Amino acid sequence: MTDNRCSVLIVDDESGSRQLLRLILQDKYRLSFASSGKMALEAAQSVKPDLILLDIIMPEMDGYETCKRLKTIPATSDVPVIFISALTDITEKVNAFNSGAVDYVCKPFQSDEVISRIETHLKLYNLQRHLEKQVEMEVNKRRMDEQMLIQQSKMAAMGEMIGAIAHQWKQPLNSLGLIVQDVEDAFEAGEVDKEYLKQFSNQCMGLITLMSHTVNDFQNFLKPSDKKDIFDVTGAFYEVVNLFSDLLKKDDIYVRINTPETCRCYTTGYRNELKQVILNLINNSRDAINGRRKKGAAVTEDGWITIDIKDVEMKVVVHICDNGGGIADNVIDKVFEAYVTTKGEGGTGIGLYMSKAIIENKMNGKISASNIEGGARFVIELPLVKPDGEIQ
Ligand SMILES: Nc1ncnc2c1ncn2[C@@H]1O[C@H](COP(=O)(O)OP(=O)(O)OP(=O)(O)O)[C@@H](O)[C@H]1O
Ligand SMILES: [Mg+2]
Structure with a gap:
């Protein structure tokens, strides 16, 4: 017993x-x-x-x-x-x-006194242990939730990436197909000579190199940055926009980056994580613009996403605006909370939650959201540093 x-x-x-x-x-x-x-x-x-x-x-x-x-x-x-x-x-x-x-x-x-004091302190001690255990369980659960969120958002980004690679491969793949099919016809017509073969192999290799560059670009995209870097914020924005603008054009969505000639927008932090934030914001704008079109409003109107990057008073300030109709009133105060989404099955509601965690916890910055005429505006502020890393 x-x-x-x-x-x-x-x-x-x-x-x-x-x-x-x-x-x-x-x-x-x-x-x-x-x-x-x-x-x-x-x-x-x-x-x-x-x-x-x-x-x-x-x-x-x-x-x-x-x-x-x-x-x-x-x-x-x-x-x-x-x-x-x-x-x-x-x-x-x-x-x-x-x-x-x-x-x-x-x-x-007195024996009663000893027993009652022992009882009191045992009760307190047990209560304390119980509370500690609960806190520990809660902390563990949060840690697991957090891990799951990070994993989910990586999977989502991966999905985007595969979509973009597929899109960028479509054209060179078609061209490769045409070139290969042409060999047979050329042979029948007696056109295959050394010159033809040389041109054939050059064309094929050109296309294959292009395709492998695409894969490399995307492979680098998601690698977590393992250490803090000093980098040009504008460059990070251009990189994301360049990789995804083709895919967006398909939906008649145009992205423009404006930055003054004299702007020196270096910050310190994790470059690839910032790129993930940029991708989240661009995807949200794309969803908003397409969603608005589905509702029948101004279907013919082009979608636009405008990114303004400036250095203002020791900060890099980025405005990302779109014409997707703006953030719905019922979520505007809580878009940065986990699992807040208006997209039903189409969204998990963690894009902005992760973005805020990256900007505010990892990069010492700030992110906020508001609506403007016809769309939404997100503002990111990051600490401005000199290219040698000194804080300005
Ligand atoms: N540019 C925008 N225009 C309008 N609404 C927006 C915009 N960005 C975000 N939202 C609103 O905020 C919600 C939360 O965005 P968030 O990126 O966190 O999640 P999501 O896009 O729904 O899902 P996912 O986890 O796939 O990103 C969206 O569902 C949408 O309602
Ligand atoms: Mg999103």
Whole structure:
């Protein structure tokens, strides 16, 4: 049968005191005993008691010292200690609390008093352990949720990427097909000579190189940046826009980047993560523009996404505006929260949540959203640094 009673370690150098406490407590608790400070330290680590009753005056190591040491050992540091002593002086009590005890009982004691104090502190201790466990579980759960979100957003970006590669491959693949088909006709017509073969192989290799560059570009796109970099924000925007603008053109959506000639927009942080943010914002604008068209509004109107990059008062400030009709009133105050989406199955609602985490937690910046005439505007602010990394 398992004994579910709480366990109490009794530490006293006098066997009479130990016997007395045994009589009072043995029915209610599992007891173990130590007759010196040194033995108490060992017993506390092997027995792992729920509470310790500790005498103060003991030879070699007194109760205060024993208590202080118990508090420095991880396995015993949070076990409540109650002093039991004949010393009644107020300074002794202060010393007891200073050494880490939770309570103090004077000898000679009433058995009821000892039991009720033990009960109170066991309850408090259990409550504290329970709360700590709950907090730990909550923290673990959040960590797992966070990991899942990061994973999901990576998968989403991966999907985008595959779409873009497929799109960029379509044309060279078609051309390759045509060139290869032509060989047979040319052979029949007696046109295949050394010159023809040379041209054939040049054309094929040109197209293949183009296709492999596309793959390289996209492969680099998602690699997490492992260290902070100093980089030109404008360059990061151009890179994303260049990779995806073809795909957007298909939907009659045009992206323009405006930046003053004199703008020096270096920041410090994680370049690839910023590119992921840019992609999230562009995709949201694309969804908004296409969504608006589906509703029949101004179907013929071109979609546009305008990106303005400036350096303003020690900050790089980027405005990303579109003509997708703006953010819906019912979500505008919470678009940066996880799982907020108006796209049903078509969205997970983590794009902006991740974007905010990247900009604000990893890059020391700020991101905000508002509506403008006919569309939405996102503003990103990042710290401006000199190209050598010095903060301006
Ligand atoms: N440019 C925009 N124009 C209009 N509404 C927008 C725009 N950007 C975001 N929103 C609104 O904010 C919501 C949250 O955006 P978020 O990027 O976090 O999630 P999502 O796009 O719905 O899903 P995903 O996780 O696939 O990105 C969107 O569902 C949309 O309603
Ligand atoms: Mg999104």
